[in-house]
Amino acid sequence: MNDTKLIDIASALGISVTTVSKALKGYTDISKATRARVIEMAETMNYMPNSVAVNLRTNETKTIGVIIPATVHHFFSSVLNGILEEAEKRGYLVIILQSNEKYELEKKQLALLIQKRVDGVLMSLSNETDDFTHINEAIRKKTPVVLFDKIAKRVDCSKVVINDAKAAYDAVTYLINKGYKRIAHFRGSYVPQNSIDRFLGYKRALEAHGIEYDSKLVYVCDNNTDFEDGYENAQKIMTENPDIDAIFAITDLVAIGIIKYFNEAGIKTPEQVAVFGFSNWFMSTVISPKLTTIDQPGFEMGHQAVSLLIDEIVDIKEHRPVTHQIIELPTRIIERESTVK
Amino acid sequence: MNDTKLIDIASALGISVTTVSKALKGYTDISKATRARVIEMAETMNYMPNSVAVNLRTNETKTIGVIIPATVHHFFSSVLNGILEEAEKRGYLVIILQSNEKYELEKKQLALLIQKRVDGVLMSLSNETDDFTHINEAIRKKTPVVLFDKIAKRVDCSKVVINDAKAAYDAVTYLINKGYKRIAHFRGSYVPQNSIDRFLGYKRALEAHGIEYDSKLVYVCDNNTDFEDGYENAQKIMTENPDIDAIFAITDLVAIGIIKYFNEAGIKTPEQVAVFGFSNWFMSTVISPKLTTIDQPGFEMGHQAVSLLIDEIVDIKEHRPVTHQIIELPTRIIERESTVK
DNA sequence: GGTCTTTTCGAAAACGTTTTCGATTTTAAT
DNA sequence: ATTAAAATCGAAAACGTTTTCGAAAAGACC
Numbered sequence: 144m145n146d147t148k149l150i151d152i153a154s155a156l157g158i159s160v161t162t163v164s165k166a167l168k169g170y171t172d173i174s175k176a177t178r179a180r181v182i183e184m185a186e187t188m189n190y191m192p193n194s195v196a197v198n199l200r201t202n203e204t205k206t207i208g209v210i211i212p213a214t215v216h217h218f219f220s221s222v223l224n225g226i227l228e229e230a231e232k233r234g235y236l237v238i239i240l241q242s243n244e245k246y247e248l249e250k251k252q253l254a255l256l257i258q259k260r261v262d263g264v265l266m267s268l269s270n271e272t273d274d275f276t277h278i279n280e281a282i283r284k285k286t287p288v289v290l291f292d293k294i295a296k297r298v299d300c301s302k303v304v305i306n307d308a309k310a311a312y313d314a315v316t317y318l319i320n321k322g323y324k325r326i327a328h329f330r331g332s333y334v335p336q337n338s339i340d341r342f343l344g345y346k347r348a349l350e351a352h353g354i355e356y357d358s359k360l361v362y363v364c365d366n367n368t369d370f371e372d373g374y375e376n377a378q379k380i381m382t383e384n385p386d387i388d389a390i391f392a393i394t395d396l397v398a399i400g401i402i403k404y405f406n407e408a409g410i411k412t413p414e415q416v417a418v419f420g421f422s423n424w425f426m427s428t429v430i431s432p433k434l435t436t437i438d439q440p441g442f443e444m445g446h447q448a449v450s451l452l453i454d455e456i457v458d459i460k461e462h463r464p465v466t467h468q469i470i471e472l473p474t475r476i477i478e479r480e481s482t483v484k
Numbered sequence: 485m486n487d488t489k490l491i492d493i494a495s496a497l498g499i500s501v502t503t504v505s506k507a508l509k510g511y512t513d514i515s516k517a518t519r520a521r522v523i524e525m526a527e528t529m530n531y532m533p534n535s536v537a538v539n540l541r542t543n544e545t546k547t548i549g550v551i552i553p554a555t556v557h558h559f560f561s562s563v564l565n566g567i568l569e570e571a572e573k574r575g576y577l578v579i580i581l582q583s584n585e586k587y588e589l590e591k592k593q594l595a596l597l598i599q600k601r602v603d604g605v606l607m608s609l610s611n612e613t614d615d616f617t618h619i620n621e622a623i624r625k626k627t628p629v630v631l632f633d634k635i636a637k638r639v640d641c642s643k644v645v646i647n648d649a650k651a652a653y654d655a656v657t658y659l660i661n662k663g664y665k666r667i668a669h670f671r672g673s674y675v676p677q678n679s680i681d682r683f684l685g686y687k688r689a690l691e692a693h694g695i696e697y698d699s700k701l702v703y704v705c706d707n708n709t710d711f712e713d714g715y716e717n718a719q720k721i722m723t724e725n726p727d728i729d730a731i732f733a734i735t736d737l738v739a740i741g742i743i744k745y746f747n748e749a750g751i752k753t754p755e756q757v758a759v760f761g762f763s764n765w766f767m768s769t770v771i772s773p774k775l776t777t778i779d780q781p782g783f784e785m786g787h788q789a790v791s792l793l794i795d796e797i798v799d800i801k802e803h804r805p806v807t808h809q810i811i812e813l814p815t816r817i818i819e820r821e822s823t824v825k
Numbered sequence: 826g827g828t829c830t831t832t833t834c835g836a837a838a839a840c841g842t843t844t845t846c847g848a849t850t851t852t853a854a855t
Numbered sequence: 856a857t858t859a860a861a862a863t864c865g866a867a868a869a870c871g872t873t874t875t876c877g878a879a880a881a882g883a884c885c
Contacts, residue, residue, distance in 0.1 A: 146625070148841060159865045164843060172863060191599045195539045196841035199870050204536065206579070215561045215568075224555050227582055236579050236600065238547070241568055258532045259547075259577065284487070370770060399770055406772055426767055429711065429744055489871060500835045505873060515833060537871035540840050 147188040156184055167192075198260065203460065206236045207452060208256035208264040212244045212293060217396065217424055218441050219267075222291065225445020226265065233453050235262070246271040253277050256286075263287040263452045268295060270334050287455040287465070291448040293335060301451045303444050303470040307337050310437045310474040311344025312351075314419050315391055317476055319352045321483075323389035323417055325360070329376055329401070331393045332365035341393055341421065360384060364397050373400025381410065388416055389482070395420035395427045398434055402481065406431070417482040432480035440472050447472065488529040497525055508533075539601065544801065547577045548793060549597035549605040553585045553634060558737065558765050559782050560608075563632065566786020567606065574794050576603070587612035594618050597627075604628040604793045609636060611676050611706075628796040628806070632789040634676050642792045644785055644811040648678045651778045651815040652685025653692075655760050656732055658817055660693045662824070664730035664758055666701070670717055670742070672734045673706035682734055682762065701725060705738050714741025722751065729757055730823070736761035736768045739775055743822065747772075758823040773821035781813050788813070 149160040149167075156163070158177065166173045166181035167190075173181075198204045209226060211219050223239070230237045238261065242249035249269045254277070256264050263286060266278075275298045281288050282300055289301040318326050328345045331338030342361070349356050362380060364372035373392060377400065380387060392398035398420035405412050412418055412432055420427055420436035427434035447470050458465045490501040490508075497504070499518065507514045507522035508531075514522075539545045550567060552560050564580070571578045579602060583590035590610045595618070597605050604627060607619075616639045622629050623641055630642040659667050669686045672679030683702070690697050703721060705713035714733060718741065721728060733739035739761035746753050753759055753773055761768055761777035768775035788811050799806045 161865050174863060191595070193841050194600045195536060195545065198536045199540050200842045214565050215556055220556045220561050227580060231581070236581075236596070238577050238579050239568060240572070254532070255577070259535045403770060403772070426770070429740055429767070429771065431747055431772070502835050513833060534871050541872045543840075
């Protein structure tokens with residue numbers, strides 16, 4: 144009920160709060176004897192330091208903020224798990240905020256986190272964000288920021304990403320090597336960097352292997368209900384371009400929508416049309432046929448992002464020079480049934 | 485870089501910090517004129533109150549803690565979204581912790597949150613938790629706790645739940661009415677209340693409709709990898725009890741594991757064996773056949789839990805008597821393909 | 826102009842720690 | 856025994872607010 148404070152221990156022992164504080168924190172100018180007494184008394188009185196007071200005095204909160212653009216789902220839930228695990232390991236708490244892909248909200252939330260005196264913030268940008276002064280402002284105020292997944296190249300801070308263009312290039316190259324020739328792409332909307340990069344990777348892979356790029360084979364999935372998008376566009380493409388033999392989808396969810404339509408329409412996967420996903424979401428092993436996809440290491444991304452951030456926090460604290468790193472996590476092709484005849 | 489504080493505004497204006505503070509907080513004993521000057525100066529100096537100092541002085545942090553037992557996935561991601569949305573709306577930040585179904589961790593994390601001086605905590609219990617003194621202790625220390633989903637009946641606090649027993653009863657009754665006679669149950673482990681209640685609902689529905697309960701038809705899924713559990717137990721039950729005609733699974737994920745095995749083994753769903761899930765997880769519409777399930781309103785649950793918690797926080801703050809409520813959210817059967825021949 | 830009320834402001838304490846710096850005591854050295 | 860060095864402790868300031876309470880100034884009234 145009534146928390147015990149330093150002064151309670153002090154008066155119970157007839158010594159000063161200074162001595163109690165020092166004893167508890169292991170200062171060397173306290174005798175073994177009194178330290179032992181303090182520690183024991185602290186235990187019996189069930190003392191727990193008041194974090195808020197400590198925060199005020201030490202000017203650090205052992206808390207980091209996280210801003211993610213979308214609802215906690217699929218890929219971001221993996222990232223979040225990685226973040227939570229690593230933060231816990233390093234003794235930090237994490238405050239989560241969702242910007243819902245809105246720039247204004249993202250900006251407001253970042254300000255809120257700084258006001259809360261978090262020691263650093265992790266963020267993945269909203270689709271709308273094309274002005275980065277709020278982030279630069281945070282960095283200028285000595286609140287370290289590290290960006291992950293949806294980043295801004297122009298912001299000078301640490302980042303952890305995958306190479307979307309390369310991953311997409313690899314995927315399409317894989318399909319070409321497997322003998323597929325008329326490869327469609329179900330892309331995302333036009334703004335986010337990921338969507339653009341994956342599209343570019345697709346296009347370059349085609350061109351690099353002497354296959355002419357045909358814009359009619361690119362369908363846009365931008366309803367934010369990836370699954371439905373995949374389903375409907377699959378239906379559409381099979382009437383408009385029935386001669387395709389493979390689809391590279393921007394997301395596993397889109398791919399699963401495609402497969403579902405194919406299953407219902409009696410279109411054989413991969414015999415008639417192969418399907419390639421992106422992310423290696425858990426469900427891709429459950430669907431039939433199992434989905435070939437790109438493994439996007441969300442958990443690892445969360446891990447690394449926290450690690451980078453906390454390293455920077457302690458560097459700043461100890462007045463060491465900070466160095467910004469860009470970690471590019473490797474992706475790899477997970478070959479399953481949806482592309483092997 | 486260097487944040488402006490009250491004293492900066494004060495000295496810029498040649499007045500006291502007291503006056504500045506009061507002006508900013510709308511105290512009535514400050515003249516219109518000086519208030520205007522203060523507010524303007526605060527704006528131009530870009531003043532933002534130091535939350536930590538405010539927290540210390542006011543003894544509240546406008547922050548709530550959330551402890552969930554499992555990794556942010558499936559059902560809990562919906563709850564989390566509901567929590568985040570409602571907390572944002574009411575001006576609270578949220579700190580997330582995962583207990584990984586471990587009692588010791590849950591206990592430690594609760595203590596951590598209290599030490600951090602969160603204004604309240606939301607928790608869903610770990611599977612291991614059968615001692616509730618840590619929770620009672622928190623409540624005794626005037627940190628309100630509200631339990632959701634995986635609750636303990638014996639703890640005196642607000643709760644938001646579904647009626648697991650009734651939902652399960654309804655599900656099994658539905659199966660019986662559909663003509664299924666030999667209905668198995670894939671249950672969860674023995675400790676969590678949900679698991680118990682769903683099992684009891686299953687058993688009661690059988691008995692209420694003149695079907696003898698057969699303990700051999702109950703399989704336990706307690707590996708925390710629900711999907712695999714479903715898959716393996718499906719394999720097992722078809723050799724041990726090949727005469728079943730339906731399975732009521734404790735979770736959509738278990739159900740999906742079952743369906744996956746059936747699909748691979750050539751067992752027709754629902755013709756040979758019907759499958760009934762629980763939660764109405766998004767993926768249940770993607771699997772073939774689409775899964776009949778119970779809709780469990782996770783998002784709404786998060787909403788209500790936050791609402792209850794914050795109401796209690798302000799009641800305590802204003803010294804009003806607190807009243808504990810138990811909100812039971814309605815569930816409903818979502819009929820899909822896995823149970824209709 | 827004097828009294829009384831209202832308006833407007835600020836000094837100071839408080840929240841619970843941490844840390845500097847000096848004071849006192851003990852031990853070591855001669 | 857004297858002095859120097861080491862060990863042990865505590866007073867006080869500081870972190871940035873909020874809020875109480877009293878004081879001063881201004882306005883109202885006769």
